[in-house]
Amino acid sequence: MATLVDIRNLTIAYGSAPPVLADFSVTLAERSLTCIVGRSGVGKTSLLRVIAGLAPPRSGAVVMAGADGPVAAADAVHGCRPLALVFQQPRLLPWRRVIDNVMFGLEGVLGHDDRLRRAQSVLTQVGLADHAGRWPHQLSRGQCQRVNLARALAVRPRVMLLDEPFSALDTVTRQGLQADVLRLWRETGTAVLLVTQDIEEAVLLAERVLVLGGRPARVIRNFPVTLPYPRQRESHRFATQVKTLRDTLAELVADGEGI
Amino acid sequence: MKRAVLALAGLGAVLAVWEGAPRLGWVSPSVLPPPSGLPLAFWRAYADGWLDAVRESLGQYLMGVGIGAGLGILLGFAVALSPRLEALLSGPMQVLRPVPALAWVPVGILWFGFTGPAVIFVVAIGVFGANAPAACGAVQAVDRELVEMAEAYGQGGRWSTAAKVLLPGAAAGILVGIRAGLAQGWLAVVGAGLAGIPGLGQRMEQAASGHAADAVLVYLITFMALFGLTDALWVLVRDRLSAWQR
Numbered sequence: 001m002a003t004l005v006d007i008r009n010l011t012i013a014y015g016s017a018p019p020v021l022a023d024f025s026v027t028l029a030e031r032s033l034t035c036i037v038g039r040s041g042v043g044k045t046s047l048l049r050v051i052a053g054l055a056p057p058r059s060g061a062v063v064m065a066g067a068d069g070p071v072a073a074a075d076a077v078h079g080c081r082p083l084a085l086v087f088q089q090p091r092l093l094p095w096r097r098v099i100d101n102v103m104f105g106l107e108g109v110l111g112h113d114d115r116l117r118r119a120q121s122v123l124t125q126v127g128l129a130d131h132a133g134r135w136p137h138q139l140s141r142g143q144c145q146r147v148n149l150a151r152a153l154a155v156r157p158r159v160m161l162l163d164e165p166f167s168a169l170d171t172v173t174r175q176g177l178q179a180d181v182l183r184l185w186r187e188t189g190t191a192v193l194l195v196t197q198d199i200e201e202a203v204l205l206a207e208r209v210l211v212l213g214g215r216p217a218r219v220i221r222n223f224p225v226t227l228p229y230p231r232q233r234e235s236h237r238f239a240t241q242v243k244t245l246r247d248t249l250a251e252l253v254a255d256g257e258g259i
Numbered sequence: 260m261k262r263a264v265l266a267l268a269g270l271g272a273v274l275a276v277w278e279g280a281p282r283l284g285w286v287s288p289s290v291l292p293p294p295s296g297l298p299l300a301f302w303r304a305y306a307d308g309w310l311d312a313v314r315e316s317l318g319q320y321l322m323g324v325g326i327g328a329g330l331g332i333l334l335g336f337a338v339a340l341s342p343r344l345e346a347l348l349s350g351p352m353q354v355l356r357p358v359p360a361l362a363w364v365p366v367g368i369l370w371f372g373f374t375g376p377a378v379i380f381v382v383a384i385g386v387f388g389a390n391a392p393a394a395c396g397a398v399q400a401v402d403r404e405l406v407e408m409a410e411a412y413g414q415g416g417r418w419s420t421a422a423k424v425l426l427p428g429a430a431a432g433i434l435v436g437i438r439a440g441l442a443q444g445w446l447a448v449v450g451a452g453l454a455g456i457p458g459l460g461q462r463m464e465q466a467a468s469g470h471a472a473d474a475v476l477v478y479l480i481t482f483m484a485l486f487g488l489t490d491a492l493w494v495l496v497r498d499r500l501s502a503w504q505r
């Protein structure tokens with residue numbers, strides 16, 4: 001598939017501290033679903049923030065197909081934004097109703113009626129059509145995270161960046177949302193880059209798992225998941241892939257790769 | 260319901276004691292006039308231009324509150340968003356903060372004479388003093404993650420962030436400052452009057468100098484009612500703006 005996002009030689013650093021990530025290169029294909037795993041503090045959130053244009057890299061670039069210069073999530077073309085970030089915490093505006101939260105990213109991009117239509121259809125996609133008029137505090141955690149997802153989908157991103165989106169949810173809710181993400185990924189054709197600590201989640205969702213490790217961090221393993229969708233958690237092959245990835249990680253730790 | 264009944268009963272008891280004390284000769288009516296005499300006293304005050312005084316003082320009050328709150332909130336915002344401005348203003352603020360609000364009355368008289376603008380000035384200073392720090396603190400306390408979210412969704416410009424995240428996020432804290440400012444403002448109106456600037460406060464002071472206890476009470480009740488009214492308006496606005504919390 002054609003390359004959508006080309007991340008070239010990124011180095012990310014805070015102030016004068018040694019870089020968090022150095023000389024980091026990865027490409028994301030159109031419609032691909034990539035998971036990133038790595039211990040906390042390795043630099044996953046920093047990476048997503050730089051890709052989204054919320055922070056500048058020290059060096060290197062993120063190039064999107066068809067764009068002349070650097071691209072940020074905040075840019076808008078024809079009622080869409082190139083990237084959308086789904087935060088770990090929902091970060092909904094508590095003083096806005098659900099529907100107005102979903103329309104947030106479209107303000108200044110579409111007129112009110114188009115925003116409303118788009119938001120309604122996205123809320124339907126995430127199964128919250130009848131919660132449009134609620135306040136965020138009237139929703140469960142899982143529902144808030146669905147709204148977070150809907151707000152991202154509403155801008156019709158070419159690539160969606162998700163930062164440990166399900167880590168604060170209970171198992172049942174998490175599995176429901178994982179299924180939703182898979183379905184939405186296929187329905188919308190957006191590319192997905194999802195950060196997770198959960199090996200099983202990575203194997204369930206990803207076409208490819210990137211293992212981040214070391215200091216400064218880099219991709220220390222590029223692990224393709226060859227199972228067809230939909231994947232069955234109970235299946236033997238699923239368990240085998242999870243085990244293989246776990247063993248790989250354990251080996252890397254043993255080898256002092258410092259995951 | 261029970262509570263309301265008890266509250267009314269309490270009020271009735273106070274009125275009864277108040278009415279009884281001067282009638283039974285416990286206190287002189289020139290010290291504490293009975294409430295039954297109030298309607299007549301009120302009528303006399305009314306014939307003496309009470310309504311004009313209310314209008315005048317309320318106008319000055321609202322003007323002063325508007326100016327003081329407006330400038331206070333603006334400056335609070337600016338200071339919260341600019342560390343440089345905060346550093347610059349921290350010195351003057353340290354010096355000015357301990358000045359009691361009523362100490363500005365003579366300054367107002369000095370600059371504006373015994374006039375309406377002097378009252379407006381003193382009210383505005385008091386309201387400003389309550390609003391600026393409240394607004395600054397409220398804006399600083401807005402969740403920075405929401406600001407970053409706004410940036411990620413293309414609303415990161417200075418004005419859209421201010422209007423869509425900072426202002427609504429700080430609204431509750433700003434409102435607390437406004438309520439304190441509303442009380443400060445009435446204090447300033449009374450203070451300005453006692454110092455001899457024409458208005459409700461001055462009339463009250465004149466009534467007291469003339470030993471017209473019932474007239475003093477009329478003006479006391481007038482201030483109570485005005486303060487109650489502005490505070491009730493505040494509650495109304497607060498309830499509207501915080502609908503999302505319930």
Ligand SMILES: Nc1ncnc2c1ncn2[C@@H]1O[C@H](COP(=O)(O)OP(=O)(O)O)[C@@H](O)[C@H]1O
Pocket residue numbers: 014020038039040041042043044045046047
């Ligand atoms: N705003 C910041 N200022 C300074 N250092 C930071 C900042 N944000 C993150 N870091 C550091 O960068 C490293 C990576 O953080 P982060 O990207 O949040 O990791 P992860 O998301 O993988 O847990 C950590 O060591 C963290 O302390």
Ligand SMILES: [Mg+2]
Pocket residue numbers: 041044045046163
């Ligand atoms: Mg993180």
